[in-house]
Structure formats: C-alpha cells, structure tokens
Amino acid sequence: MFEYWGVSEPAVLLADAAPAAPSVRDLQERIRQMQTTKLETRSLQTSPALAPLLPGGALKAGSAYSVEGSNALVMALMAGPSAAGAWCGVVGLPDFGAEAASRSGVDLERLVFVPHPGDQWLTVVSAIIDVVTVVVTVAPPRLGDALAARLAARIRQREATLIVLGGWPQSDATLRITESTWGGIGEGHGHLASRQVTVNAVGKGFMGQKRSARLWLPDASEQVRAVEPAAVPGAVPAAVVAPVRVPRGWGAGRVFADAQELAG
Amino acid sequence: MTLIENTAVRHSQATRTMVLWCPDWPVRALAQFEGIPVEERIALVEHGVVFACSASARAEGVRRGQRIREAQAACVDLMAFDYDPALDYRSFEPVALAVEELMPGVQLLRPGMCALAARGPARYYGGERAAAGVLLTALVGLGVEDARITVADGRFAAEQLARMPGETGIRIVEAGGSPQFLADHPIEAVGDSNLSMLLRRLGLTTLGSFAALDFRDVRARFGETGVYAHTLASGRDVRRVVPRLPPQLRDIEVAFEPPLDRVDQITFAFRTAAERFVDELTSALLVCTSIRVELHTDNGLVHDRGWGHPRWFSANDVLDRIRWQVQGRTGAGAGALTSAISRVRVLPEGLDSIGNYETGLWGSTPDDRIHHGLSRVQSLLGHGAVMTAVIAGGRGVVERQVMIPWGDPRGGAGDEHPWPGSIPLPAPSTVFEKPRAVTVQGHDGGPVDVTDRGSLTCVPALFAVSDAGAGVGRVAGAGGMGGGAAHGGGAGGGLAAVERQQPIAAWAGPWPVYERWWDQAVARSFHRFQVVDASGTAWLLALHEHGWWAEARYD
Incomplete structure (x- = not known):
C-alpha cells in the first residue's frame, strides 16, 4: 500500500522543495521544451485518466511506451486514439482479449490482429507501423539494440505510436501496475466487478522522476478513471510525484477511504 | 404482356417452340458437386421447405413445398442440403453452351430448362424430330441421360408436354395441335394459384373448359x-423465344505439363495469365470483386474455393489467393492435395463497373492505405494471419470473440441478445488462445474439487500456474479455436515460465456450466471460478474432470 509514496527513495533534487514543487516542475518543463533538439511532436488523444502518467500529458506520435504485464492498461492507452478515429494493430499477442478491448473503448472495426507473426516479426511490425497509428506488440526474446533503433526511427518517421508489452530499450515511459485491489469478490461469493490499481510510470520523459496514479481499471461501470482524490481530505493530486514526507496517520485514513470506495 | 399486345396479336399463331428440360436439375447439380450418386435420397431445402428432391426421395413420399420435418418423417434416411441457386446456374452453363453450339438462340428459362425457336433447327436438321434427336444425343454425351425435348406451338404447350409423365425423350405435338393437347390438362397448369382456385370453384376444371369461354367475357x-x-390455355401462347446473349467468358485457365507440385512454380507459371485476366477486365471497364479458384490435380480431383476482396483484385491479389489456396491444401488432413496440380482455373464471380472504384481526385482514402499495408502482411503470412475481431454471442469468453480474416466480410455480427449465465463483466483482458494448466490447492495442500452435488471439497487457498506452455488438453472444447503455431513471443508479457505458488486472496464459484447436453459429441460440463491471487491479478479458471485450467486473465 505504501510503496508508491516512495519514502525509501533517495531524495531527488526537488525533495525538500515539496510545497513549491509544481511551479518548479513547470519551469523545468519549460526549460526542457526550450532546450529540446527535436521538433515538437504531435500528441494523440489520450484518456484523461492516464494523462498524468505520460510525459507531456499525452501519447506522442513517434514515441514508444512500454507496459509491463497488463493488457488492460494497454487497452486503456489505445482507447483514446481509437476513439479519435485512429487505427490500431496488435502484433504477436494471440491472447489479447478482443471483447475487453471493445468494452474499454477500442473500436473493433479499426483494430487489426496479427497473432502469429512467427519469425517475420520485424517485417510485420514495420509494415503495420506504415499504415496504423497505434501498434501494440511484444518484443521478441532476442532483439538487438540496432534493430530497436531502426524500429524507433521508423516510428518517428511514420508518426506511429508503439506500445510494447514488456521491456523496450527506447521507451519514453514504462508503465507498471504495482498494486491492484479487486472489488465485488469475496471468499467464495460475489464476482469480479471493479478494480483499483496503482500505476507507476518511469522513463526518460520524466527527467528521472517517478510518477504514480491511482486508477479505477475498470470501475463498476467499466470506465477507466482516476480515483477521485476528493474522497481523501488533504490528499495530494493523483499525479503524485515525488517523495513528500507523509504525516503519520495520514496513510491510515487513506486506507480507510480505499476500503470505503471499494465497498461502495 | 400487356392487354393491348394481347388483343393485337390475339389471332396470330403461336410459334413452334422447342423446350429442353432436364428433370431435377438442382439435385443433379448438387450430387455432382458433393460427389454423391444422384440415386441417393436427396432433398434441397430453402426456407425450411423442400425445394427439390431426387426421384428416389419422391418415391418415398417427399414432395416439393413440404416442410423439412415432414419430409424427414416420410423418408428417414433423407440427405438434406441447403439450396444454392448459384450452383445450379454454374453447373447448367456447360449444357447451355453445348446447346448453343448446335442451335443458336437459346433462352434460359431456369437452370435445367431452356427454350429455342424450333423452325431454324428443324429446317437445318431436316425435321423437328431429327433436330430434337441431335440435341438429345449431345446431352447424353454430356452425361444427362433423362433429358426431355419437346416441340409444340408456343412455349406453354411445350413446357406442359415436357412435364407429362413417361419415359419418352422426344415429344412432339404437331402444328395446330396445341389447343387439343392442352384441353385435358388440369386448370392448375396456368400457374396462377389464386386464379386457378377460383376457376376450379366456378366448375372450370380443365384448360379446355376455360379456353372455351369467350375472350371478351374473360x-x-x-x-x-x-x-x-x-391465351395460354387456348394454346395461343405468343411469347417469343428471346435468345440470351452468350456470356463473355472471362475466366482464365492455365494447364501445366508436367503437373506442378510447388507453390512458387504454380504462381510463377500463372503470373502472366493473371495479368492478362486483370488487363482484359480493365479494358472492358470492369473490376473483379470476388473470384473462384479451381485447382485440378493430376488424379482428377478438383479443389475450388471462392475468395472475396474488399476492393478489387489486382494480378498480385489473384496470385496470392492461388498461393493461399494451394498452401492451405498442403500437408496432411482432410481435403489435402494428394497429387500435383495439372490445371488452375480462375473464374470471376463478382464483377463491377470500374467507375465505382475510381480513385478520388485528391488521392485515395486513408483506408486504402491501410488495406494495402495489411494485404502486404497477408501475402507474407497467409490469408488467416491478419484478422479483425467481432463480438458474437456466447457464454464463455473464448466463443464470444470471433476472428475474421482481413478482407472477408465482417458480417452483421452484434450481440444484442442477453446471454443468461454468461460470465459477468468486466471482460478479461487476456483470453488464452489455448487454456493453461494451473494447480489449485486447499490450505493443507490437498486438491480442490467439486462434488457431484456441486459443492467444493475444500476451500481453495493456494494457486500456481503450473506450466506456461499452452494446455495440452482442451477445456471441454473451449481451447479448440486457434490451433495456431507455437509462437515464442507469447502473450506472457513478462510472465515467468513457471510461477511460484501464491495464496488466493479472493475467489468466487463454482459456477457450473453444462452446455449442449443434447449432443454427445460437443456436450461439455465443467465449473468456472474467478480467483484473485496475492499480486492482485485475477483469473478465470475452469475445473474440468479434476483438472484446473486458466481460460482467461484479468491483468
């Protein structure tokens, strides 16, 4: 429950400037934008719940993201662009749940599957990148850095977005579910109904910081949304950043609130 | 035929008409297509009623227009097939062509029946009987032994003559004899059931009695x-024979000598032919939207299959379809090619005007680009390698998602119907193509099972994915879907090959599933569970004959 507060993390630069953190972060963002060597890339429409977890607040055309161990998170990422009319491709994932994808907002008419690319993985992914906006895939076991770099160049050129399930050397952000709690199911009764997760995001796009957010994935009405911080008096916004010192006893209140939300 | 025309030509003479009829043509066409003898008891069914049946089935009491249940009750070993009009037309085409070779001006009334103007052939062959004899010999040469050829004044009389019982192949009513010939036929022969029923109730039971009425009174x-x-009843059927335009044949055929057995050889040999095929269509301002590919093997078998295209076929697309069809038939199993291919034939099935497929002024639409890219992947990996998904009805998670190869019609699938007993939402984000074996144990490490009365033997407490390799068995048919090649990448997404045993945080079940109990072959019965493990990942498990399988994961 507490690991995402990152108390044990080595204090980063902003650790002691917690109250002023947002403004400092804004300034840093501006400096980064002014110093950036490449042109500003196009943003794709992104589900608002996931925006705090992505560098720049949205999926970027020409970038790669990696998601570890959660198809549901991948679907939540795809839902935004798909709803905006983008085509999505899923390569090398024979177990990708189409119904869940459809229910999380991905348009099945604009979703293509290549479940078994076999040893033609690179060719297939390159061909799909040429025509499709969001490509979801899993990296083959032995993928050299050179190949990854070639693929990254291709993504940039075609303005596609790559979402890799598992590790990827060039990813802008890596999203991982660190904690997940299911509601609606008990010891032999009920059924899976809703889930609250804590998603951690790390990556080069965050300037060495770590972000995390609590999400409903999905909530009882199958929507992906942020867990409202209003439920917890005095809580920091969901896009919690950095190691802030948490007053004692505060965490207990949070846990209590969680329990209430789940029960509700 | 309008009233004015009728009155104008009232007194004109009906022309001599020759009608050729092959009885039970739909049955014959189907028997030939399915490779079963035509003597079997066969019925073709359309909209739940018998459309046509073979002579042996008719002898058992099967009738046209009968409900299929009644037909099956009348004839227990009846083989029922769906009626396919396209097959009829396709199979009758060689007959129509053979008739056209001998006598021009054939009107195709329906598959199995055509009409000709009798005067020309009669003069050429020296008499109506001689002309009919020539035609009958030609038909026997095509394998149609029981054809009937009739000549009479007007098409109606000739058709009635063909339908008369008897075995005679050639039947002729002399000129001017049609009214007499028709006089004894029942009134139902006019074909209009409302009218004939009314006439019968008025006491006019034969065509002759109806024809005797004054034209003005009628x-x-x-x-x-x-x-x-x-006019029909009085033998003054003035309908002329309207000869069909012989179809322009656009199919293309390449014979290989010696027969070829390698895919690349076949496609290479067909390349110029495929280009010619598409060029000829283009010059006729047509595009082809669906084709049928026939593979003739050395040992006389024919494998044919239709292929659709979301846009239209280019030469490369045609070659791809041939390649996929050959590749799909290689290897062992039912329908596999057993010898080399001696002939490949491509028939255009759907043609459309090229104007409907013109590229827009501002270039092609984005969807074209997608189609080109995906077709490239398809030509690389095969037709079934690129798919789109449709959500269909069903209770299990696997049967709800139907994968459709790219380019095939997606169909009007939609799942508006409620499925009581289906797994409650949310849907699992990972649906295993092949179920994975798992172990579930109680607190004491003992196995967890469900008794015959549906209660658990002990509370599930420990859970482990015993093998990341896909399940060998099948969860009661749930895993039979893909059958795809084992693929290294897998969907694991960071899942280790063998996972540690972990405690179960929450669980629900057993939810009994007992499906298709009426059919022994596909019946299945098992219990479903939902389980949340210690890491917060939830699983959909199935307990089938004391073995635990994971069907899906909520990750």
Whole structure:
C-alpha cells in the first residue's frame, strides 16, 4: 500500500522543495521544451485518466511506451486514439482479449490482429507501423539494440505510436501496475466487478522522476478513471510525484477511504 | 404482356417452340458437386421447405413445398442440403453452351430448362424430330441421360408436354395441335394459384373448359391476368423465344505439363495469365470483386474455393489467393492435395463497373492505405494471419470473440441478445488462445474439487500456474479455436515460465456450466471460478474432470 509514496527513495533534487514543487516542475518543463533538439511532436488523444502518467500529458506520435504485464492498461492507452478515429494493430499477442478491448473503448472495426507473426516479426511490425497509428506488440526474446533503433526511427518517421508489452530499450515511459485491489469478490461469493490499481510510470520523459496514479481499471461501470482524490481530505493530486514526507496517520485514513470506495 | 399486345396479336399463331428440360436439375447439380450418386435420397431445402428432391426421395413420399420435418418423417434416411441457386446456374452453363453450339438462340428459362425457336433447327436438321434427336444425343454425351425435348406451338404447350409423365425423350405435338393437347390438362397448369382456385370453384376444371369461354367475357371478369391465362390455355401462347446473349467468358485457365507440385512454380507459371485476366477486365471497364479458384490435380480431383476482396483484385491479389489456396491444401488432413496440380482455373464471380472504384481526385482514402499495408502482411503470412475481431454471442469468453480474416466480410455480427449465465463483466483482458494448466490447492495442500452435488471439497487457498506452455488438453472444447503455431513471443508479457505458488486472496464459484447436453459429441460440463491471487491479478479458471485450467486473465 505504501510503496508508491516512495519514502525509501533517495531524495531527488526537488525533495525538500515539496510545497513549491509544481511551479518548479513547470519551469523545468519549460526549460526542457526550450532546450529540446527535436521538433515538437504531435500528441494523440489520450484518456484523461492516464494523462498524468505520460510525459507531456499525452501519447506522442513517434514515441514508444512500454507496459509491463497488463493488457488492460494497454487497452486503456489505445482507447483514446481509437476513439479519435485512429487505427490500431496488435502484433504477436494471440491472447489479447478482443471483447475487453471493445468494452474499454477500442473500436473493433479499426483494430487489426496479427497473432502469429512467427519469425517475420520485424517485417510485420514495420509494415503495420506504415499504415496504423497505434501498434501494440511484444518484443521478441532476442532483439538487438540496432534493430530497436531502426524500429524507433521508423516510428518517428511514420508518426506511429508503439506500445510494447514488456521491456523496450527506447521507451519514453514504462508503465507498471504495482498494486491492484479487486472489488465485488469475496471468499467464495460475489464476482469480479471493479478494480483499483496503482500505476507507476518511469522513463526518460520524466527527467528521472517517478510518477504514480491511482486508477479505477475498470470501475463498476467499466470506465477507466482516476480515483477521485476528493474522497481523501488533504490528499495530494493523483499525479503524485515525488517523495513528500507523509504525516503519520495520514496513510491510515487513506486506507480507510480505499476500503470505503471499494465497498461502495 | 400487356392487354393491348394481347388483343393485337390475339389471332396470330403461336410459334413452334422447342423446350429442353432436364428433370431435377438442382439435385443433379448438387450430387455432382458433393460427389454423391444422384440415386441417393436427396432433398434441397430453402426456407425450411423442400425445394427439390431426387426421384428416389419422391418415391418415398417427399414432395416439393413440404416442410423439412415432414419430409424427414416420410423418408428417414433423407440427405438434406441447403439450396444454392448459384450452383445450379454454374453447373447448367456447360449444357447451355453445348446447346448453343448446335442451335443458336437459346433462352434460359431456369437452370435445367431452356427454350429455342424450333423452325431454324428443324429446317437445318431436316425435321423437328431429327433436330430434337441431335440435341438429345449431345446431352447424353454430356452425361444427362433423362433429358426431355419437346416441340409444340408456343412455349406453354411445350413446357406442359415436357412435364407429362413417361419415359419418352422426344415429344412432339404437331402444328395446330396445341389447343387439343392442352384441353385435358388440369386448370392448375396456368400457374396462377389464386386464379386457378377460383376457376376450379366456378366448375372450370380443365384448360379446355376455360379456353372455351369467350375472350371478351374473360377480360371483363378477370382482367389482364385472366386474359393472359386464357391465351395460354387456348394454346395461343405468343411469347417469343428471346435468345440470351452468350456470356463473355472471362475466366482464365492455365494447364501445366508436367503437373506442378510447388507453390512458387504454380504462381510463377500463372503470373502472366493473371495479368492478362486483370488487363482484359480493365479494358472492358470492369473490376473483379470476388473470384473462384479451381485447382485440378493430376488424379482428377478438383479443389475450388471462392475468395472475396474488399476492393478489387489486382494480378498480385489473384496470385496470392492461388498461393493461399494451394498452401492451405498442403500437408496432411482432410481435403489435402494428394497429387500435383495439372490445371488452375480462375473464374470471376463478382464483377463491377470500374467507375465505382475510381480513385478520388485528391488521392485515395486513408483506408486504402491501410488495406494495402495489411494485404502486404497477408501475402507474407497467409490469408488467416491478419484478422479483425467481432463480438458474437456466447457464454464463455473464448466463443464470444470471433476472428475474421482481413478482407472477408465482417458480417452483421452484434450481440444484442442477453446471454443468461454468461460470465459477468468486466471482460478479461487476456483470453488464452489455448487454456493453461494451473494447480489449485486447499490450505493443507490437498486438491480442490467439486462434488457431484456441486459443492467444493475444500476451500481453495493456494494457486500456481503450473506450466506456461499452452494446455495440452482442451477445456471441454473451449481451447479448440486457434490451433495456431507455437509462437515464442507469447502473450506472457513478462510472465515467468513457471510461477511460484501464491495464496488466493479472493475467489468466487463454482459456477457450473453444462452446455449442449443434447449432443454427445460437443456436450461439455465443467465449473468456472474467478480467483484473485496475492499480486492482485485475477483469473478465470475452469475445473474440468479434476483438472484446473486458466481460460482467461484479468491483468
């Protein structure tokens, strides 16, 4: 429950400037934008719940993201662009749940599957990148850095977005579910109904910081949304950043609130 | 035929007409297509009623228009097939062509029946009987032994003559004899069931008695339909034979000598032919939207299959379809090619005007680009390698998602119907293509099972994915879907090959599933569970014959 507060993390630069953190972060963002060597890339429409977890607040055309161990998170990422009319491709994932994808907002008419690319993985992914906006895939076991770099160049050129399930050397952000709690199911009764997760995001796009957010994935009405911080008096916004010192006893209140939300 | 025309030509003579009829053509076509003898008891079914049946089935009491249940009750070993009009037309085409070779001006009335003007052939072959004899010999040469050829004044009389019982192949009513010939036929022969029922109730039971009425009275009482029926009944059918335009053959065929057994050889040999095929269509301002590929093997078998295209076929697309069809038939199993291919034939099935497929002024639409890219992947990996998904009805998670190869019609799938007993939402984000074996144990490490009365033997407490390799068995048929090649990448997404045993945080079940109990072959019965493990990942498990399988994961 507490690991995402990152108390044990080595204090980063902003650790002691917690109250002023947002403004400092804004300034840093501006400096980064002014110093950036490449042109500003196009943003794709992104589900608002996931925006705090992505560098720049949205999926970027020409970038790669990696998601570890959660198809549901991948679907939540795809839902935004798909709803905006983008085509999505899923390569090398024979177990990708189409119904869940459809229910999380991905348009099945604009979703293509290549479940078994076999040893033609690179060719297939390159061909799909040429025509499709969001490509979801899993990296083959032995993928050299050179190949990854070639693929990254291709993504940039075609303005596609790559979402890799598992590790990827060039990813802008890596999203991982660190904690997940299911509601609606008990010891032999009920059924899976809703889930609250804590998603951690790390990556080069965050300037060495770590972000995390609590999400409903999905909530009882199958929507992906942020867990409202209003439920917890005095809580920091969901896009919690950095190691802030948490007053004692505060965490207990949070846990209590969680329990209430789940029960509700 | 309008009233004015009728009155104008009322006194004109009906032309001598020759009608050729092959009885039970739909049955014959189907028997030939399915490779079963035509003597079997066969019925073709359309909309739940018998459309046509073979002679042996008719002898057992099967009738056209009968409900299929009644037909099956009358004839227990009846083989029922769906009626396919396209097959009829396709199979009758060689017959029509053979008739056209001998006598021009054939009108195709329906598959199995055609009409010709008798005067020309009669003069050429030296008499109507001689002309009919020539035609009959030609038909026997095509394997149609029981054809009937009739000549009479007007098409109606000739058709009635063909339908008369008897074995005679050639039947002729002399010129001017049609009214007499028709006089004894029952009134139902006019074909209009409402009119014939009314006439029968008025006491007019034969065509002759109806024809005896005055033409003007019939027009006053029954109007235009009555006048038309009256001209038919009185043997003054003035409908002319309207010869069809012989179809322009656009199919293309390449014979290989010696026969070829390698895919690349076949496609290479067909390349110029495929280009010619598409060029000829283009010059006729047509595009082809669906084709049928026939593979003739050395040992006389024919494998054919239709292929659709979301846009239209280019030469490369045609070659791809041939390649996929050959590749799909290689290897072992039912329908596999057993010898080399001696002939490949491509028939255009759907043609459309090229104007409907013109590229827009501002270039092609984005969807074209997608189609080109995906077709490239398809030509690389095969037709079934690129798919789109449709959500269909069903209770299990696997049967709800139907994968459709790219380019095939997606169909009007939609799942508006409620499925009581289906797994409650949310849907699992990972649906295993093949179920994975798992172990579930109680607190004491003992196995967890469900008794015959549906209660658990002990509370599930420990859970482990015993093998990341896909399940060998099948969860009661749930895993039979893909059958795809084992693929290294897998969907694990960071899942280790063998996972540690972990405690179960929450669980629900057992939810009994007992499906298709009426059919022994596909019946299945098992219990479903939902389980949340210690890491917060939830699983959909199935307990089938004491073995635990994971069907899906909520990750």
